[in-house]
Amino acid sequence: MTEDKKQLLEEIRKAVIEFDEDRVKELANKWIELGYDANEAIFEGLAAGMEVVGDLFAKNEYFVPEVLMCADALYAGLDILRPHIKAEDKTETKGVVVIGTVEGDVHDIGKNLVKLMFEVAGFEVHDLGKDVPLEKFVEEQLKTDADLVCLSAMMTTTMPGMKKVIEMLRERNPNVKIMIGGAPVSEKTVEMYGADATGKDAASALEEAIKMVASLREMKRKKEI
Amino acid sequence: MKYKVIFQPSGRRGEIEEGKTLREAAIELGVGIEQVCGGNKVCGKCKVQIQEGYFAKFDVHSSMNNLSPIGKEELRLLNEEEVKNNYRLACAARVQGDVLVFVPEESRVGGQIVRKAAGEINIELDPAVRKYYVELPPPTLEDPEGDYERLMRALKEQHGLEGLSMDYHALRALPLALREGKWKVTVTVWNDREIIGVEPGYNDRTLGIAFDVGTTTVVGYLTDINTGKVIAIDSMMNPQVSFGEDVMARITYAMEHEDGLQKMHEAIIGGINKIISNLCNKAQVGVEEISEIVLVGNTAMHHIYLNIYPEYLGVSPFTPAVHRSLDIKARDLNIKAAPGANVHVLPIEAGFVGADNMGVVVALEPEKKDDIWLIIDIGTNGEIVLGNKDKLLSTSCATGPAFEGAQITHGMRAAPGAIERVRIDPETKEPRYKVIGKEEWSDEVKSEARGICGSGIIEVVAEMFKAGIIKNSGVFNTKLDTPRIRKGENGQPEYVLAWADETAIGKDITVTQSDVRAVQLAKGALYTGCKILMKRYGIDAVDKVILAGAFGSYIDKEASMVIGMFPDCDLDKVVAVGNAAGDGARIALLNRRKREEANAVARRIKYIELTVDPDFQTEFMQAMYFPHMKDKFPHIQHILDKIPK
Ligand code: B12
Numbered sequence: 016m017t018e019d020k021k022q023l024l025e026e027i028r029k030a031v032i033e034f035d036e037d038r039v040k041e042l043a044n045k046w047i048e049l050g051y052d053a054n055e056a057i058f059e060g061l062a063a064g065m066e067v068v069g070d071l072f073a074k075n076e077y078f079v080p081e082v083l084m085c086a087d088a089l090y091a092g093l094d095i096l097r098p099h100i101k102a103e104d105k106t107e108t109k110g111v112v113v114i115g116t117v118e119g120d121v122h123d124i125g126k127n128l129v130k131l132m133f134e135v136a137g138f139e140v141h142d143l144g145k146d147v148p149l150e151k152f153v154e155e156q157l158k159t160d161a162d163l164v165c166l167s168a169m170m171t172t173t174m175p176g177m178k179k180v181i182e183m184l185r186e187r188n189p190n191v192k193i194m195i196g197g198a199p200v201s202e203k204t205v206e207m208y209g210a211d212a213t214g215k216d217a218a219s220a221l222e223e224a225i226k227m228v229a230s231l232r233e234m235k236r237k238k239e240i
Numbered sequence: 241m242k243y244k245v246i247f248q249p250s251g252r253r254g255e256i257e258e259g260k261t262l263r264e265a266a267i268e269l270g271v272g273i274e275q276v277c278g279g280n281k282v283c284g285k286c287k288v289q290i291q292e293g294y295f296a297k298f299d300v301h302s303s304m305n306n307l308s309p310i311g312k313e314e315l316r317l318l319n320e321e322e323v324k325n326n327y328r329l330a331c332a333a334r335v336q337g338d339v340l341v342f343v344p345e346e347s348r349v350g351g352q353i354v355r356k357a358a359g360e361i362n363i364e365l366d367p368a369v370r371k372y373y374v375e376l377p378p379p380t381l382e383d384p385e386g387d388y389e390r391l392m393r394a395l396k397e398q399h400g401l402e403g404l405s406m407d408y409h410a411l412r413a414l415p416l417a418l419r420e421g422k423w424k425v426t427v428t429v430w431n432d433r434e435i436i437g438v439e440p441g442y443n444d445r446t447l448g449i450a451f452d453v454g455t456t457t458v459v460g461y462l463t464d465i466n467t468g469k470v471i472a473i474d475s476m477m478n479p480q481v482s483f484g485e486d487v488m489a490r491i492t493y494a495m496e497h498e499d500g501l502q503k504m505h506e507a508i509i510g511g512i513n514k515i516i517s518n519l520c521n522k523a524q525v526g527v528e529e530i531s532e533i534v535l536v537g538n539t540a541m542h543h544i545y546l547n548i549y550p551e552y553l554g555v556s557p558f559t560p561a562v563h564r565s566l567d568i569k570a571r572d573l574n575i576k577a578a579p580g581a582n583v584h585v586l587p588i589e590a591g592f593v594g595a596d597n598m599g600v601v602v603a604l605e606p607e608k609k610d611d612i613w614l615i616i617d618i619g620t621n622g623e624i625v626l627g628n629k630d631k632l633l634s635t636s637c638a639t640g641p642a643f644e645g646a647q648i649t650h651g652m653r654a655a656p657g658a659i660e661r662v663r664i665d666p667e668t669k670e671p672r673y674k675v676i677g678k679e680e681w682s683d684e685v686k687s688e689a690r691g692i693c694g695s696g697i698i699e700v701v702a703e704m705f706k707a708g709i710i711k712n713s714g715v716f717n718t719k720l721d722t723p724r725i726r727k728g729e730n731g732q733p734e735y736v737l738a739w740a741d742e743t744a745i746g747k748d749i750t751v752t753q754s755d756v757r758a759v760q761l762a763k764g765a766l767y768t769g770c771k772i773l774m775k776r777y778g779i780d781a782v783d784k785v786i787l788a789g790a791f792g793s794y795i796d797k798e799a800s801m802v803i804g805m806f807p808d809c810d811l812d813k814v815v816a817v818g819n820a821a822g823d824g825a826r827i828a829l830l831n832r833r834k835r836e837e838a839n840a841v842a843r844r845i846k847y848i849e850l851t852v853d854p855d856f857q858t859e860f861m862q863a864m865y866f867p868h869m870k871d872k873f874p875h876i877q878h879i880l881d882k883i884p885k
Contacts, residue, residue, distance in 0.1 A: 075732050075753045078714055078760065080861040080869065119555030121851045124860070146556050171280065171492040172554030201281050202312050203332075 020051060024060045027092065031064025032071075034084035036091050043095040053099035061092045062135040069132055069218035079124065082217075086131050108139040110228035113155045114165040115143030116197075117176040122169035125197060128217040129165065136221055149176055153183045156191055162228045165220070166210075168197045178208040185209065190234070192227045196220055244300050244338040247271040248291070262288060262307075262330040262341055267482045274347045279331040279484070283647065284317030286330040289342040306337025319729065346652060346690060346745070367465045368431050368584065368832040369531045372399050373442050376423045387414050391427070391435075406435040407580035409571070414438050428531050428580070431832065436580030437531060447471075447529050449516060449577075450825035452596065453537035453545060454478060455487055455619070456644075456653075457790075458511055459819070461826055462519040465532070468830050472522040474515045479507040480544070486641055487540035487621065491554035494544070505547040512545070513576045530577035533570055534584045536825040538594035538621065542585065546573070556851070558591025565839050586828060587839050590847035592636035597623045599824025600788045601845070602838050604817065607632055611783035614770060616806060617821070618643060618791050622766045625845065626773040626782070632845045633777055637769035642762040643694040643791065650737075650749045652691030657744055659689050659696040659737065660794070664703040666884055669722045671703070671737055688744040692737070692751070695794040700737060700751055701759050702799035705866045708884035709735055712866045714760045716753055728752055763805045764864035770806050771863065771871075772853050784813045788820040801876050804867025808875050 023046060030038040039061075046056045068085045071077040077085075114130050116123050123145040133140050141159050143151055156164050164184060168174045177195050184191055195210045205213050211227060214220030245265045246253040256265040263286060266273045274285040294301050304326055314329045330347075374394045379385060385393075388406060391414065395401040406414075410428075417425050421440025428437035428446070446465040451458065459475040483493045483504050494500040520527050535545060539560050543550040546568070548561045570581040586595035586602070597617060606613045609628045617623040622639045625632060645651030645658075652658050656677035664671045672683045676693065692700065704710045709725065711717055716733035718725065728734040728750065738749040774780060785806055787795070793816040801811065817823075827834050850856055862869035873880065 075757060076715055078757055078864065080864050081713065083857070083861045121556055124857060170554070171488050172495065172551070173556075174492075175495065199280055199282060203281055 020049075023049075023051075024056065024063075027056060027060030028064040028067070031061055031085055031088050031092070032067050034081060034088050036084075036088040039088045039092040040095060043092045047095065047099055052101070053096040054101065057093065057096050057100075058137070061089050061096075062137070065089055065132070065135040069216075069221070072128075073216050073218045079128075082128055083124075086128075089131070089135070109137045109225070110163060110232075111139045111141070111159055111161040112163045112165060112224070113141045113143065113152060113159060113161040114167070115147035115152060116145040116167045116169075117173050117180065118146060118149050119176060120168050120170055120173035121145045122197070123167070125169065125217075126165075126167035129167070129196065129214075129220045132217045132221040133165075133224065136225070138224070149180050150183065152180045153187055156184060156188060161191065162231050163192045163194060163224055165194045165196070165224075168195070168200065171199050174199050174204070177204075177210070181209050190231065192224075192231055194220065194224060194227070243306070243335050245269070245335060246300065246302075246340045248340065248342045256335050258335060260335050262328070262333050262335065262339075265335060266330060266343075271343065272348060272477070272482055273330050273343055279489075281311075281313040281317070281329060281332050284329065285347060287318065287322065287327050287344065287347050288330045288333075289344060290326040290328060290333075291340040291342055292326065300338040300340060302338055302340035306335070306339050308332075308334035308336060363468060363827050363830050363834075365466070365468055366831045366833055367446070367448070367532075367829065368582070368835070369436070369446055369448065369465060370429050370432075371426050371444050371446050372401065372429060373424070373426050373444070374398050376418065376425070378423045387418055391418070391425075391438075395427070401429065401432065404429065404433065404435050407437075407569075409579035410435050410437050413579070428578070430532070430580075430582055434580075436582065437578050445525075445529070446531055447525060448532040448534070448829045449519060449530055450534045450822065450829045451512060451515070451536070452599070452819060452822035452825055453508065453512075453535060453541045454596070454821075455490075455538060455541060456481065458508070458515060459822055460512070460515040460519055461822065462523055462525075462530075463826060463829055465830060468826075470826070472519045474518040474522065476511055476515060478541075479511045480504045483507070487538060488554055490544065491540055491550045494549065495551050495554070501544065501547065501549055504544050508541070508545050509574050513574075516576055527576050528578050531581050532584065532829065533575060533577055533581060534586070534825045534829045536586045536595045536599040536821050536828075538596050539588055539592060540594075542588060542595050546585065553591055560588050560591055563588050563842065565835060584828060584835065586824065586835075587842040589634055589842050589845050590636070592621055593623050593634050593845075593847060596821040596824075597625065597634070598838050598842055599821035599828075601625060601632075601841055602824035602827050602834055603820045604786065604788070607841050607844070612777075612779060613784045613786055614774075614782040614806065614809075615786045615788055616766070616770065616792070617789040618766065618787065618795075618805075619789060622769060624766075624769045624773055626770070626777055627845075631777065632841070633773050633848050634845045635769050635773055635848045635850055637765045637850060639762040639765050640758070642758040643697065645691065645693050645697065647758045648692065648697055648755045649734075649752050650691045651697065651755075652693055654693040654695070654794070655690075657688060657690035658693035659687075659691070659700070659749070660693055661796075662696060662700040662703050662737070664700075664707040664709070666707040666882070669707055669709060669720060669724055671700075671724075673700075673737065682738070682742065687738060687742050689738050689742065689749055690744050691749065694791060695796065697751075697755070697759060698795050698803060698805070699799045700735075701756060701866075702796070702802040704735060704751065704756075705802060706879065706883055710756055710866070712869075714756050714864070714866065716756075759803070760864040760866075763803055764860055766805050767807065767863035767868065768856065768860045769850060771859055772850060772855065773848060774807065775855070776848055782807070782809060784815070785809045787814065787816040788818075790819050792816045793818050798876065798879070801873065802867060802879060804863065804865070804871075804873070807871065808873040810875055 166177045193210045212223040241258045242255040245256045252269045376394045417438040430436045450461045462472040484490045565587040566585040570577040586598045615625040625634045661674040724736045732753040734750040734752040797814045
């Protein structure tokens with residue numbers, strides 16, 4: 016890789032971390048003008064920056080406002096770069112995820128951060144939004160053949176809805192991995208509801224997801240053989 | 241299999257089914273243990289200590305082995321030393337044998353200071369209950385008409401009252417009362433409509449009780465309805481607290497336990513009856529003299545005291561069972577008062593804006609003002625009303641319990657030992673503070689502090705910001721050279737407000753990065769609620785900010801503006817009005833027209849659902865900064881200018 020290119024990537028990364036949306040746009044445009052590979056800028060620039068942001072967030076050095084601003088910067092860059100992704104790069108995903116906030120609950124800021132980390136890491140994310148009817152998760156999972164379903168709930172009154180979704184999902188598709196999260200969710204909830212994992216913030220959610228999807232794919236592969 | 245469980249220091253004990261948690265045991269035995277999260281193992285406030293050994297007095301061998309093994313969540317919420325000293329979380333540890341459990345001071349519910357005194361109210365007396373003295377001609381063989389009809393005739397002739405019905409219990413008392421009083425009786429009439437009581441002879445004393453049923457505290461004001469004077473006040477912690485600290489936790493309890501609603505209903509009715517009997521004892525009056533009761537409470541309290549299933553309040557779209565005011569016989573609710581007494585329940589505005597907020601509106605009458613008022617009732621749930629005679633908007637925003645000391649590392653309720661005032665020297669970063677129960681500040685006397693209460697949390701965060709210890713984004717400035725700022729257990733920065741040797745808990749009292757984050761979420765939610773209402777109203781400044789609610793009276797106006805809890809306003813125009821919800825209940829007790837007005841106003845106030853506001857996220861994000869990411873605060877700019885860079 017040429018020095019210029021490397022430096023440009025580094026600058027993109029930095030601009031995301033510093034939530035400098037205009038700078039990200041400027042750099043992304045420059046990247047395209049120079050005829051470099053869009054996918055590279057997305058993963059080694061934008062996403063790499065967001066990874067650091069996730070880390071800072073986990074350490075409480077960044078908080079929701081900063082992360083949201085970083086996200087804005089990242090999405091602004093994506094808008095510019097995405098149309099230039101080469102066709103052969105498009106098919107490759109780390110996994111397919113269905114995500115949403117359960118019925119009765121409209122808290123979606125946390126869920127959106129989790130979704131963002133997944134997108135950044137190269138998952139194909141189907142976001143059902145908030146206040147999602149419970150059956151919708153099952154339908155969407157079947158439709159997209161998702162590896163992972165992520166449920167978010169922020170209230171103790173809506174949390175029990177996750178249990179119902181898990182039961183429905185397990186009945187239809189025992190192999191699918193299920194993650195639950197949100198402020199009232201604990202390890203104990205995971206156990207009680209029969210989910211597979213949780214994560215206390217967006218960064219740890221991603222970490223868990225990568226592990227689970229990898230093992231799931233491994234399993235599938237073995238079955239095929 | 242059942243085992244003996246004993247709680248100290250209360251000494252309550254009983255046989256508990258194997259497998260139940262200590263929290264469930266505490267609820268069964270009526271022991272108050274803090275549990276902000278409703279037993280979900282996330283708040284860590286229900287720490288209890290297991291006393292090991294043989295206790296002859298109770299004949300138990302208590303041992304850690306008689307509980308389920310310590311779990312992952314507990315290890316996360318307990319520090320090493322606590323684990324070594326046999327601490328457990330009451331909501332996690334399950335009974336598998338006899339145990340003696342000590343509930344440490346900081347985990348104990350109760351001992352809270354009740355900050356709900358009765359303010360002066362000016363109100364025209366036009367009560368719903370009135371007493372009328374009548375003299376009846378005794379019946380004769382020529383005039384053998386029945387007692388009720390005879391009474392009606394006399395009421396019409398002597399007071400012009402017509403078409404009254406009679407409460408069944410009053411009717412049962414009628415024949416005796418008439419004869420005992422030698423055909424002279426005093427009748428109690430409700431709303432010019434129904435006779436609800438008869439007593440022999442003349443007695444014009446009319447008594448009623450106004451109740452403010454808060455999520456945490458219940459207050460009753462025994463009032464002389466003829467004069468409007470409060471005769472006695474009594475209050476207690478809401479006995480439902482052991483089922484969960486906030487309204488959502490209680491709604492969840494009702495959803496998850498078949499008898500949950502019934503239990504909580506009985507608990508609050510028991511509490512109300514206890515207050516009634518205390519008030520009657522204090523004032524030396526009989527319970528049967530209480531002719532009317534008014535109840536205000538938030539929507540969840542409302543449903544639970546009326547024994548109405550509350551689940552649908554707790555999930556979107558948050559529909560209450562009823563909006564309008566209600567009149568119910570006290571006896572139907574098992575509330576102890578005169579047999580025919582009525583209970584009036586104020587109307588509800590919207591799912592999360594309850595009868596307590598209507599009490600505030602009834603007391604302050606923003607619907608009659610020219611000036612635009614912003615009325616904020618700060619609690620776990622912030623309720624906001626904005627407007628004047630032309631238009632009124634309301635909303636509720638989930639601030640969370642941070643301002644009540646929950647979710648804060650060293651947070652506690654406003655009780656003796658709680659730090660309530662703080663000043664930090666901007667040069668040295670050294671603090672001075674004052675605790676509840678002591679007149680002197682910490683630089684004059686050993687503070688013996690136990691924790692920080694809500695008003696203290698607001699002040700300490702404001703002071704840390706003013707001293708440059710935290711930046712406007714809330715992040716710590718770790719470059720400052722002072723031992724007060726250090727890395728805490730989890731590697732995140734914290735500020736030491738009190739060193740262990742000054743405190744009563746033998747530990748440093750600190751304010752951590754996560755505490756600051758919790759305050760940011762809470763104040764950000766509140767500010768955003770105000771801001772979105774103002775936007776919808778089409779204004780960018782208000783004439784007056786009114787802090788309603790007990791908490792509002794204790795927070796420092798300047799500090800709360802410095803952290804940006806609400807939009808900029810002339811500090812002289814920021815006023816605290818105390819327990820306006822309780823005032824509203826008293827007004828409704830004394831003036832029935834206000835009850836009708838309340839119904840009308842409740843329907844006129846337009847509820848704004850923040851949930852569906854497209855700007856919420858952006859506004860919320862900006863509002864999490866101190867005092868705000870973008871909005872200007874001209875009235876405190878001089879303070880902001882002095883912040884060390
Ligand atoms: C912002 C907010 C709102 C906003 C929501 C806006 C939005 N679009 O999201 C508004 C104003 C609309 C709102 C409304 C209400 N709210 Co609200 N709200 C909050 C508040 C202040 C912050 C939540 C937040 O965004 N946090 C920041 C994000 C980044 O953190 P997070 O959500 O926890 O997410 C992280 C993790 O949990 C995790 N995670 C999240 N999801 C998932 C999923 C998976 C799979 C994984 C692995 C991880 C994961 O990763 C995330 C990123 O790190 C909290 C109080 C608080 N201090 O937390 C109350 C709070 C959640 N709300 C509460 C309540 C009661 C309500 C209302 C019912 C009350 C009302 N006054 O109207 C309504 C209900 C609305 C509804 N239908 O759901 C309560 C819930 C209490 C309980 N015991 O259940 C809280 C706790 C406040 C309180 N104690 O009273 N609220």
